[in-house]
Amino acid sequence: MATMNMLQAINNALDIAMAEDEKVICFGEDVGIFGGVFRATSHLQEKYGKARCFNTPLVEQGIIGFANGLAAQGSVAVAEIQFADYIFPAFDQIVNETAKFRYRSGDLFNVGGLTIRTPYGGGISGGLYHSQSPEAYFTHTPGLKVVVPRNPYQAKGLLLAAIRDPDPVLFLEPKRLYRAAVGEVPEEDYQLPIGEAEVIKEGTDITLVGWGAQMEVISKAAELAEEQGIACEVIDLRSLLPWDVDTVAESVFKTGRMIVSHEAPLTGGFAGEIAATIQERCFLYLESPITRVTGLDTPFPLVLEKEYLPDHLKIFEAIRESVNF
């Protein structure tokens, strides 16, 4: 075991993947000698050469188009989009190409070797364009997998799984935790399963569901609730597409209550999908309405970021309302 922050864990996963398989190729804006603006690809160019780790021109649609072609050829493409806010020039390549490559060709061709890494999320005074959580645009796209780690251990295991997964994966990295989240991480190779949620705390009164950086916030709310004698079951979805309905439903059968929380706006957010599915599966077990604690239906603000964010106090209030319903 070693102590690593999330960036080190990601860097370590990339290093292991590149050392093991020379088909693994990492690229994106500034990822070369500089190691990326967050340094997730530090030293990879030094170690594996310019042909396998390099700067691209500044063009996201080009990066992902190139990555699709490279993956179709049989390479393992790990493309970085500098900020999730800047993934949209590549939206067409991801939604119409990455996600549909296998299906439209009758499995003659696929881009399963592709992993797109990108930092997402707020809490860093980034304003409109350095804070967004765009997961729901992509969870609406069959053919993609969408994975979000919550800590360094998860990041390494899930990223290695994503790189080796037979399908293309969008790997959303909670940038607020890049340096803030520090933990024990095995130095050797390991993978964590894509498509399986994890119950990170057991409880009987209410189920709290989230992913990525929001898990830290949810856990804090659960502690506040605990002080009031409310036992929360906390679930990290880890993988949004596909998502682990069984684990969540199992929990709600037990607790009869659920809150889902994400930073992205309420309307059309992924919490809506979870709420709809769970009320179908668990209708007769529900003791109170499923609640969503999310960002507002506005662009991401700057000065009033604190007010906007679905913090632990807002979640705690929602927990109180749910148990007192």
Add this chain to the structure above:
Amino acid sequence: MMTQYVHQPSFMTGDEFSIETFCLLNPDGELYEGAEEPALTREHARKLYQAMLATRILDERMMAAQRQGRLSFYMQCTGEEAAVVGAAAALDDADMIMAQYREQGALMYRGFSIDEFMNQLFGNELDYGKGRQMPIHYGSRKLHYMTISSPLATQIPQATGYAYGQKLAGEGHCTLTFFGEGAASEGDFHAALNMASVHQVPVIFFCRNNGYAISTPSTEQFAADGIAPRAFGYHMHVIRVDGNDALAVYEATRQARKIAVEQNQPVLIEAMSYRLAAHSSSDDPSGYRAKSEEEAWRVKDPLLRMQRWLAKKGWWSDEEEATQQETLRREVLETMKRAEKRPPPPLESLISDVYADVTPALQRQLDQLKRHIRRYPEAYPRGAKSLDLTLSSATDSQGEA
């Protein structure tokens, strides 16, 4: 175009053409032999230089303020003042400017006040953008300066569209859009140039080629001879200019504007310069470029060149330089203190301007937020202040978290 047939295959690379760099002043501020001085009045030339100087000083002070933790983020125009201000000075003040983010000099030239800069930088209640965007994302309707958007290159095709509207309006105005050589790699750049050429639009595409896109040197950004040759692919007028020579930039842009407005033809200008400072306050260039390279460019400082030219004409003096610098520094500091103390925009600004009118759903979300803040005022100092709640009284037991 007439097709010419040949019967031996031959491939071209573009090396058949070479694009010269237009320059008027040498680093000592003297006109090159054969160069013609643009018809700038004393007043106009001084205004141009003063905007460059004010930009330099604003940038120095604000980067220092960022280092002191007074500001969350900053970006300097340092080294590129001649390119940016020279271009603005050649436009009509009612022409539209759509910038990338490093072009505060253009706004300075048009008369954006230090107060206005500060209000945006601190996102206070007087910020036109209502505290929603990161520092340096300025905008001014009255100065015809489109609000900055961080996603790169998006403003370039918008400039084509804006200018097409100006052409239809028939008032003789054009749009100038600034962008970096990095941003020119985006698909939006190519779409913008092609559409402008096809639809004969009065737009000036002004590329600041400053050698870097964050850490990526231009040698890893494109294989061709800079950005300028791309104009050929769209059958567009193009000129490359020494971006550290304010007079040359002014003259190139003045003539480009004539082409745009009088002939409804787009023009591409590539200004060769260097980003002397870090990419932003979040960046440290020592990880990707040599100090000696920076030093080599520091010698070509665009301010010194313009200042020397002005001095030779008797239009500027060392004493004036000293007093202006002193006055500007004082103004920046005093204005900063004022702007810092101003309250943030009100809570309502969270939900306004999403649409022309606030929707009922948004109003409900805000009302819910207000109830929540009343319960935990300590946790949301800005929201609480906006609701006129006095802190540290009647706070819920969890509220201090």
